[in-house]
Amino acid sequence: MSSSSSSTNGQRFKYTTTTSNNEMAVLENIYKRIIGQHHDKVMIKDTGTSHGRGLFTKVSVAAGSTIITEQPFVSHPSFDQASTNSVCSHCLTNLPTPITNATTTGNNKHQHVHCPNCRQNYCSVNCKNTAETQYHLACCTSIDTVRKYCQAEKRRFPLLAAKIVARILLGYHFNKTMEHWENLQVLSFAKKDPPMEWKDDYLAFQRAMLTKESNKKKFNYEWFVRVMQILYINTVGIQVGATTPTAATPDSGIGLYYLASFINHSCEPNCFLAFPNDHTLNLVALKPLKQGDELTISYGDPNKDYVERQSHLFDNYGFSCQCPKCLLDLPSKRPKKPLAADK
Ligand SMILES: [Zn+2]
Ligand SMILES: [Zn+2]
Ligand SMILES: [Zn+2]
Structure with a gap:
């Protein structure tokens, strides 16, 4: 914002x-x-x-x-939703429970698809493919460590930061552009002194996400602080199904949207x-x-x-x-x- x-x-x-x-x-x-x-x-x-x-x-x-309408640059399900696997890990749409599936036999349109390595659930092949090419290929197994850290510490932004790094890396890998890096830099950021816990957040993030020395230099603590400052004021709470301003549905997750x-x-x-x-x-x-x-x-x-x-x-x-x-x-x-x- x-x-x-x-x-x-x-x-x-x-x-x-x-x-x-x-x-x-x-x-x-x-x-x-x-x-x-x-x-x-x-x-x-x-x-x-x-x-x-x-x-x-x-x-x-x-x-x-x-x-x-806008698709997020990155989004992530809330811990509640993620731990119960009740939403698509990419688009956060509600996934039908197995019971719902059983009662709608014959209508298997909503069969879940999952990543064979990390078991992330997706609502469709399309979501799985989009997730893979946008960020998942660069964080399939590593992001789970960040997720566990975030869940234990009740911190959400390091998870988005992990997806941001993955998107930047894959954007460069597939398209040879740094567009996402440039887009991020024009967003407003909180002029907030980094609180102590951001150091721990960074260490957890670095250990899991940055194995290459060159990436440790590129995505250093200074970079991380700026991303956290951007997330701090621009992250939006996502309530899937909320179609009125006062709808009190539980949080499905959070996301960062460039235009919004x-x-x-x-x-x-x-x-x-x-x-x-x-x-x-x-x-x-x-x-x-x-x-x-x-x-x-x-x-x-x-x-x-x-x-x-x-x-x-x-x-x-x-x-x-x-x-x-x-x-x-x-x-x-x-x-x-x-x-x-x-x-
Ligand atoms: Zn006012
Ligand atoms: Zn989906
Ligand atoms: Zn995976």
Whole structure:
């Protein structure tokens, strides 16, 4: 997410007025790649406020319609889901239980497929193949060590970092490009001093994922810290089956989405994220939008009171919200009125 007074753009591309024309052109090219098929629907641009960059609609949109859909760069099932094998380890769609299978004999469309080496379950051959070519071939057996560490320590981001390394390595192996590496560097990151536990996280990650000396140099602790800072503010909770903003389905997992990372926060958002079937993110309009409007979502529960909203945003994303609702709710500005009148 890029709504943060205390976060800035990637280290290599400082998005400031002093950015050179050449750097701007490189940056624009990366944005173009990230926007991809949605170039006629949305654009990334400076908000002209302390929010930095944001995502804007290029078309008018009816309330309830999906503006864009996006596949994650990386996603991972929650530990609960992963340990019970109840979701596809790639797309996080719910897998039918064996009992469901038994009652639908004759309809074997949803037979699980699994990796013969690590027994990861997939909903389809397609998911298995996609997982393999995107990251799985580079982390099939090694990622299990990271998973065990993460599960024991209740840490989730090192797992995403492991998949990120695997995607970068396979992207280079198959396509001879470092596109993912470049894309990552334009995302906002938390300007947060690395907490002590990131050192342990890195050691666990390094031991499992980086056996080659050259990779240890490339993906060093400094690299890991930047990735963690990116994940810290851009990771999205995925609730498969949630099609309304308040749907209280359990977390299916987490994911990092390039384009959605540019959507700023508001406590009065005009959009929300839905995941109707799997980890495919749908950005859905909550109200009618006109061409040029900035698209916003709420990073937390917008119905919580001012203090709860602010502390959630500060603790999790490192900024204090100054959206119209917060300015109105600001305790010092709020006219004294009986509690019952408060929502
Ligand atoms: Zn799947
Ligand atoms: Zn495997
Ligand atoms: Zn706010």
